[in-house]
Each structure stands twice: as C-alpha cells, then as structure tokens.
Amino acid sequence: xxxxxxxxxxxxARADAAMVEVLGALKAxxxxxATFRTLKVGIAAxxxxxxxxxxxxxxxxxxxxRLEVAKGxxxxxxxDVQAHAQAGVDLLLILPFFDNLQPAWETQLETLDxxxxxxxxxxxxxxxxxxxxxxxxxxxxxxLGAHLWNPQVAHGSPQQQALDAFNTGLAEAAAAHANTRLxxxxxxxxxxxxxxxxxxxxxxxxxxPYTTPFIDQLAREVALATRQFGSVFHKVLVLDxxxxxxxxIIGEDGLDGVKLDPYSFPGNVFWTVQQxxxxxxxxxxxxxxxxxxxAADVEELMREHPAMVLRVGHIVARRVNWDDKPSNLRALAxxxxxxxxxxxxxDDSAFEIEAVREQLPQVTVFQVPKVLHxxxxxxxxxxxxxxxxxxVSAESRxxxxxxxxxxxxxxxxxSFGSQEEYLRSLALSISLQRDASTQVARITELIxxxxxxxxxxxxxxxxxxxxxxxxxxxxxxSFSVSDRLAEHGLTGVLITVDEGxxxxxxxxxxxxxxxxxxVEFAIWRAVVADALARGKQRLRASYRKTAKNALVAxxxxxxxxxxxxxxxxxxxxxxxxxxxxxxxESAWVELRNA
Amino acid sequence: MLxxxxxxxxxxxxxxxxxxxxxxxxxxxxxxxxxxxxQMNLVLALEESFGVSIPDEDAGNxxxxxxxxxxxxxQLAG
Numbered sequence: 001x002x003x004x005x006x007x008x009x010x011x012x013a014r015a016d017a018a019m020v021e022v023l024g025a026l027k028a029x030x031x032x033x034a035t036f037r038t039l040k041v042g043i044a045a046x047x048x049x050x051x052x053x054x055x056x057x058x059x060x061x062x063x064x065x066r067l068e069v070a071k072g073x074x075x076x077x078x079x080d081v082q083a084h085a086q087a088g089v090d091l092l093l094i095l096p097f098f099d100n101l102q103p104a105w106e107t108q109l110e111t112l113d114x115x116x117x118x119x120x121x122x123x124x125x126x127x128x129x130x131x132x133x134x135x136x137x138x139x140x141x142x143x144l145g146a147h148l149w150n151p152q153v154a155h156g157s158p159q160q161q162a163l164d165a166f167n168t169g170l171a172e173a174a175a176a177h178a179n180t181r182l183x184x185x186x187x188x189x190x191x192x193x194x195x196x197x198x199x200x201x202x203x204x205x206x207x208x209p210y211t212t213p214f215i216d217q218l219a220r221e222v223a224l225a226t227r228q229f230g231s232v233f234h235k236v237l238v239l240d241x242x243x244x245x246x247x248x249i250i251g252e253d254g255l256d257g258v259k260l261d262p263y264s265f266p267g268n269v270f271w272t273v274q275q276x277x278x279x280x281x282x283x284x285x286x287x288x289x290x291x292x293x294x295a296a297d298v299e300e301l302m303r304e305h306p307a308m309v310l311r312v313g314h315i316v317a318r319r320v321n322w323d324d325k326p327s328n329l330r331a332l333a334x335x336x337x338x339x340x341x342x343x344x345x346x347d348d349s350a351f352e353i354e355a356v357r358e359q360l361p362q363v364t365v366f367q368v369p370k371v372l373h374x375x376x377x378x379x380x381x382x383x384x385x386x387x388x389x390x391x392v393s394a395e396s397r398x399x400x401x402x403x404x405x406x407x408x409x410x411x412x413x414x415s416f417g418s419q420e421e422y423l424r425s426l427a428l429s430i431s432l433q434r435d436a437s438t439q440v441a442r443i444t445e446l447i448x449x450x451x452x453x454x455x456x457x458x459x460x461x462x463x464x465x466x467x468x469x470x471x472x473x474x475x476x477x478s479f480s481v482s483d484r485l486a487e488h489g490l491t492g493v494l495i496t497v498d499e500g501x502x503x504x505x506x507x508x509x510x511x512x513x514x515x516x517x518x519v520e521f522a523i524w525r526a527v528v529a530d531a532l533a534r535g536k537q538r539l540r541a542s543y544r545k546t547a548k549n550a551l552v553a554x555x556x557x558x559x560x561x562x563x564x565x566x567x568x569x570x571x572x573x574x575x576x577x578x579x580x581x582x583x584x585e586s587a588w589v590e591l592r593n594a
Numbered sequence: 595m596l597x598x599x600x601x602x603x604x605x606x607x608x609x610x611x612x613x614x615x616x617x618x619x620x621x622x623x624x625x626x627x628x629x630x631x632x633q634m635n636l637v638l639a640l641e642e643s644f645g646v647s648i649p650d651e652d653a654g655n656x657x658x659x660x661x662x663x664x665x666x667x668x669q670l671a672g
Contacts, residue, residue, distance in 0.1 A: 019639040023607040050631050051638070201650045202634050212638050 042084025139461025241291035518586025621658030
C-alpha cells in the first residue's frame with residue numbers, strides 16, 4: 001500500500017476529521033490501485049440520508065473493504081428494495097424514520113384516533129413485509145429501529161405507545177426473515193444525544209433529519225453490526241489479571257489486598273467489568289486468561305476470593321506464567337484451534353499492549369483506561385459490540401461448554417491404547433440433513449466464519465444457500481455431531497452441484513471443534529451414495545488455497561481422490577470415478593440419515 | 595479573515611468538481627450537480643470546517659460562492 005493510501009486511511013481513522021477531509025480521503029482511496037474486498041450496499045429510507053453513503057464508505061475502508069453504495073429513492077421502500085436486490089447488493093439497510101411515516105406523524109398522533117393510527121402504521125409494516133420478501137436473496141438486511149424525533153414525551157403518551165407498537169412490528173418482521181436483523185437505535189441516540197443528532201433546518205427543508213456526526217456514528221454502528229462488513233469474527237476474549245480483572249497485584253498484595261468488591265471504588269470498577277465479561281461468556285464468548293503471575297496465586301484468587309465474579313469454570317483456557325504475552329496468545333490460539341484474528345486482548349500495561357500489537361497485529365487489543373471509571377464504558381461500548389454484533393444464536397451460548405468438553409477429551413485421550421480406541425469410546429455420531437431450509441441462518445453463519453477447515457472458502461449469503469437448496473441439481477448437506485461428552489451442534493456443511501455426469505463439490509467446511517475425529521471422512525459415504533443414485537459417474541473436487549486453510553491442503557489426497565492439477569497458487573483439482581470408489585473411512589463414526 | 599481557499603476546497607470536494615473549475619461566480623446555476631441535496635451537504639461541511647452555524651434562512655438560500663462567503667464572513671464576525 002502506497003503512502004498516499006496510508007495517509008488517507010489515517011484521515012478516515014481520525015474521529016474528528018472534518019467532512020471535507022473525509023471526502024478527500026475517500027476520493028484518494030477510490031482512485032487507489034490497492035486491492036480492497038468490495039461489497040455492495042443498498043439503502044432504503046423514508047428520509048434523506050445522503051451523507052450516510054460516504055460515512056459507510058469511511059468505516060468500510062477502515063476495515064479494508066471498498067463499498068459501493070446505492071442510495072435509493074426517497075420513501076420508496078418496496079421499489080428501492082426490489083431494485084437493490086436486483087442489483088445484487090450484499091447488504092441492505094432499511095431506515096424507517098418514525099416522524100415521517102406520515103407528515104409530522106408524531107404531532108398528528110396527539111389527536112389521532114386509534115384506528116387511523118393503526119392503519120397508517122400497518123401500511124408501512126405491510127410494505128416492509130413485501131420489501132423483505134423481495135430481499136430474500138440479499139445476504140444481510142439491517143432494519144434500523146424507529147425512534148422519536150421529539151423524545152420529550154411522557155411515558156404512556158400516544159407517541160410513545162405508537163412507537164412501541166411500530167417497533168414491535170419491525171421486530172416481528174425481522175424475526176420472520178432469516179437474513180434480517182433489527183438494529184436498535186435507542187442506545188446510539190442516547191449516546192450522541194438528540195440535540196447533537198438532529199438538525200431541524202434540513203429536516204423541514206429537505207427531510208434530512210440527522211447531523212453529520214450522527215450519520216457518522218450510525219455508519220460506525222452498521223460496521224459493528226456487520227462485523228466490519230464481514231471481515232472479522234471475534235470469538236475469544238483474553239484477559240490479563242492484575243489491574244485488569246482486579247485492582248493491584250495478586251503476587252504482592254495477596255488475596256486480601258487486591259481491590260475487588262461490589263461497593264467501593266476502585267474495587268467496584270473491576271467487579272463491574274467482571275460482570276460484563278461474565279455476560280459475554282454466557283453469550284458464547286470464550287474467555288481466557290493471559291497473566292504474568294504464579295499460577296497457584298491466580299488459582300487461589302479465582303477459587304477463594306468472595307467478590308470474584310469470574311470463576312474457574314468461566315475460563316476456557318489459561319496461560320498464567322512468566323512467558324511473554326504474545327507467546328501465550330499463540331499458545332491459546334493453538335489450544336483452542338482458532339485463528340488469532342478472532343482474539344481480543346485486554347491488558348492494563350501499555351508495554352504488553354504494544355508488544356502484542358507489534359508481534360500479533362491480527363489480535364484486537366484494548367488497554368484498560370488510565371482513568372479507571374472509563375473502564376466499564378470501554379467494555380460496554382467498544383469490546384462488547386465486537387462479539388455481540390452478529391446476534392448470538394442460542395446454540396452459540398453453549399459453546400464454552402463444548403470447548404471445555406474438548407479440553408477434557410484431550411486429557412482423556414492420554415489413557416487410551418490407540419487413537420482409534422479413544423475415538424471409538426467417544427461414540428461419535430453424525431446426524432446428516434439435506435437441504436435443511438430451517439437451518440439456513442446457521443449454515444450461512446458457519447460458511448461465513450469457517451476459515452481453517454474450508455476447502456474452497458466460497459462465502460455464501462443466506463439467499464445463495466436457500467437458492468442452492470431449491471435447485472434439483474444441487475444438494476446442501478449440513479451435519480451436526482454428537483458424542484458422549486457433548487452435543488456439538490451444526491458443525492459442517494458440504495455442497496455438491498451436478499455438472500453433466502459429474503458431481504462437483506462446491507463447498508466443504510467444518511467447525512474446528514470436531515477436527516481430528518474422522519467426521520470429515522465419514523460424511524462422504526452419503527455424498528457418494530447420493531451421486532450414484534442420481535446416476536453420476538464421477539466425483540470432482542478442488543482445494544482453493546487461502547491464507548488460513550493450509551490445514552486441509554492435502555485433505556482430498558488423504559480422502560483418496562486423484563489429483564489432476566496443481567496451480568501455481570497452490571490450488572489443487574481432484575477427481576475419481578464414483579463406481580466402486582474406495583475412500584478413507586472412519587468406521588467408528590455413526591452416520592445417521594445416510 | 596475568511597479563508598476563501600478553504601471555501602472553494604470544501605465546495606469542490608462536496609460538489610465533486612475540480613477545484614480549478616470553481617471561480618467567484620460559481621453558483622447552483624452553473625455548477626453541474628449542485629442541487630438542493632448537495633447544498634445541504636455543503637452547508638454542513640462548511641459549518642464544520644469553519645466552526646460556525648449558518649442560520650436557517652441562509653442555509654437554503656446561499657447557493658453561490660459569493661453568498662456562501664458572505665454568510666460565513668457574517669458568522670465569523672458575529
């Protein structure tokens with residue numbers, strides 16, 4: 001990347017960059033020869049949010065993504081959405097501005113009878129239904145929650161009641177579509193403050209209600225809600241101990257000396273952030289410790305300290321030793337079998353933060369604020385959104401339990417005579433589903449975040465997956481794995497598409513939680529049988545090399561396919577005749593619905 | 595003193611035209627793409643760059659370089 005690009009990105013990264021600077025930097029980056037991932041976004045709003053396009057582009061560039069934004073018309077919900085869907089946008093933003101549902105809607109509500117009010121709001125919601133139906137093929141739809149233009153109304157006022165009813169309608173519409181999510185605006189508005197967020201001049205003149213700073217924050221919120229436009233997926237929160245989880249130094253101050261309690265400063269700050277971390281853990285975030293201490297001291301603190309919120313059971317893996325923090329982070333990544341780019345690290349020491357930033361730039365780092373009372377806000381506003389943005393599904397919540405079983409299984413492994421003996425003892429069972437339309441959301445999530453065990457790394461959106469399920473010549477296999485230790489949930493996806501007499505593997509990917517148990521081989525029994533039943537003669541597959549999938553570079557060799565070509569970039573093509581095909585087996589895995 | 599160079603720079607960047615193409619007679623009538631939407635963005639950008647707030651009635655009506663410079667000068671003096 002040339003210096004000019006770096007300068008432009010530095011401008012975009014500066015929170016106080018003026019609009020003219022932002023526009024200049026965007027122009028420079030638009031003309032840059034550097035490669036960015038590109039993404040298409042469509043906006044459908046019933047007010048003017050012209051500047052949103054530029055500020056979305058700002059936050060996208062900061063995540064390494066070049067956005068093409070289609071702004072849509074003014075208050076043409078169905079028309080906009082249809083046009084955007086047709087143009088193949090990856091992300092659709094729908095922004096219903098409450099006061100403009102009808103002219104000066106909030107003021108009208110003061111004197112309106114119930115039936116008229118309901119009819120007007122129902123009109124928007126039914127248009128929304130229509131729009132969302134035509135957006136079924138769009139990867140992700142963000143529906144922005146409605147808010148009041150004049151929030152100074154009493155609880156129970158007609159405005160508040162009508163708003164609540166409308167937002168309930170939005171939430172129901174979002175819940176009915178796998179690709180749609182409601183993005184709450186209330187918190188963002190409260191943070192910016194309505195006085196700073198609204199501009200009455202242009203609302204009345206041009207139906208543009210928002211100020212530039214608010215538009216910028218809104219764009220940032222969209223970036224967070226889309227995990228930086230699909231470029232990150234954080235899973236692990238690694239915490240330092242001293243002055244990060246408790247005040248003081250356990251090795252020096254001792255169990256009674258560290259600052260940690262619910263009632264007095266500064267112990268209450270640490271107690272509060274521990275509650276926040278615990279809430280993240282309950283949502284499926286994996287918590288780890290990375291602390292320079294004697295392991296026994298920390299163990300004692302976690303077990304014995306009365307005000308400790310995070311106990312041993314909340315922590316999935318620990319590195320409490322005198323090694324440097326980057327080494328410990330690498331070790332944690334290896335133990336959990338997860339990429340470092342899914343790691344977030346919090347430490348109080350500028351030195352440690354800098355060391356990690358330099359050696360492991362892919363890890364997202366936060367330093368505990370010097371002004372300690374800012375610490376809970378940092379966690380709430382910057383750390384938590386990194387994890388919760390995607391809307392954590394119920395299955396994710398039990399992830400910590402699954403990873404713990406994985407760790408326990410690793411320990412049990414030692415006592416068995418052979419690896420196969422151990423695997424047999426696990427009683428592994430795969431439950432296979434074909435074209436499971438009710439699972440589209442989970443399948444898409446897995447396709448989006450699997451990096452290491454992913455043969456082609458073809459990212460699909462919910463609409464693509466649903467479309468493949470509909471095709472008679474394509475099959476979307478999804479499988480969940482269970483054993484006597486844990487229910488691993490949906491863990492893998494395999495997609496085949498027929499081409500003439502061939503069955504071609506379009507995608508094959510698995511969650512890293514179950515690698516090394518033979519699941520990856522057992523699944524092919526069904527694929528081969530299905531292809532033969534459809535009268536196919538040949539199986540074709542390919543490995544497309546990425547920065548992260550070296551793990552499976554020789555997977556098809558190990559499976560038993562014949563390599564036909566290897567490209568300069570390390571990608572490989574394979575094939576094999578289906579009749580009497582002998583593939584690697586894992587007889588200890590039971591395959592249900594084969 | 596009003597930084598007239600900065601006014602033109604902001605105008606060029608918001609109106610998406612070459613700065614060299616702007617002169618003292620540039621207005622909504624002769625700059626392509628300068629519509630009411632761009633006018634709004636222009637006012638917002640100028641307010642930010644000059645640290646002033648342009649009054650409601652001027653925001654919509656100051657649709658030329660000269661008028662904008664005048665309004666900004668008034669606000670800076672005021």
